[in-house]
Amino acid sequence: MTLPDIPCLSNPTHSFNVHCFHPPPSAQPALPLYIPPCLAEPPHCFHPPSPEIPLRIQIEAPLLALQRLLPSVSWHIPNHLPDFPLAGGPELAKLAFRAIYQRDVRPDIVGDMVVRDEYKGWLVEARPISMIDYYGVAFDHLVPDDDTDPEVLQINIVEVEDDEGAYANKYNPFYIDPAEYIGQKELAVPRCCQKRKGTTDRRRVNDGVNIRHGRVVYRTYK
Structure with a gap:
């Protein structure tokens, strides 16, 4: 089946064939995930979080950025x-865990990192082909299995390379120099350093996990 040309949301001169969502560009080297220091003074308590505190983390990104971070992973x-x-979900979670806690996941620590949920941004224009152009994974660090409402840290990986930072600079409160990131690293920004306040993050992320695991929730987002 021939794949259609699909306009890019951040750069109208691009199309699906330019993006080449799959197969993944496995020949390219993986770029590191970079979380900059907190802009707040004093820094937000979850930027970075204490390794002793139970925390649910959701990290999400455009598929283009994920392919640069995890070029050997197929998102088909x-x-x-x-x-x-x-x-790619557990691989993205491990990558985020390492960037946040500055160490790898330890299997000998119960609950050190447990994948709980995922978000798939379906590419509607690709129908009838099943395809996503955005993905997020939620994972727990030391959160008890029966905790339905843990604290949540939301992190967004910001696409810089596709439009040379235009979208990133529009929706973040600090200047992002494309030259520092293109071909060098992928930028991940915790909610405390974004323009968006994220007042529904905790409810939204926890509801997603609870629904995934068969728990009843009542959504009242604004």
Whole structure:
């Protein structure tokens, strides 16, 4: 089946074929994930978080950025009801964990890192082909299995390379120099350093996890 040309949301001169969402560009080297220091004074309590505090973390990104971070991972989806999690979910969670806590996940620590949920941004224009152009994963650090409302840290990986930082600089309160990131590293910004306040982050992320695990929730977002 021939894939259509799909306009890019951040750069109207781009199309699906320019993006080349899959197969992944596995020949390219993986770029590191970079979380800058907190802009707040004093720094937000979750930027960075204490390693002793239970915390649920959701990190999400455009697929273009994920391919640069994890070039050996395929984001191909065979249908609209794929198995949970996607192959890239745990890999993205491990990458984020390492960037946040400055160490790898330790299997000997119970609950050190547990994948709980994922978000798939379906590319509607690609129908009937099953395809995403955005993905997020939620994982827990030391959160008890029966905790339905833990503290949440939301992190967004910001696309810089696709439009040379235009979108990133529009929606973040600090200047992002594209030359520092393009081909060098991928920028990840915690909610405390974004323009968006994220007042519904905790409820939204926890509701997603609770629904995933069969718990009843009542959504009242604004």
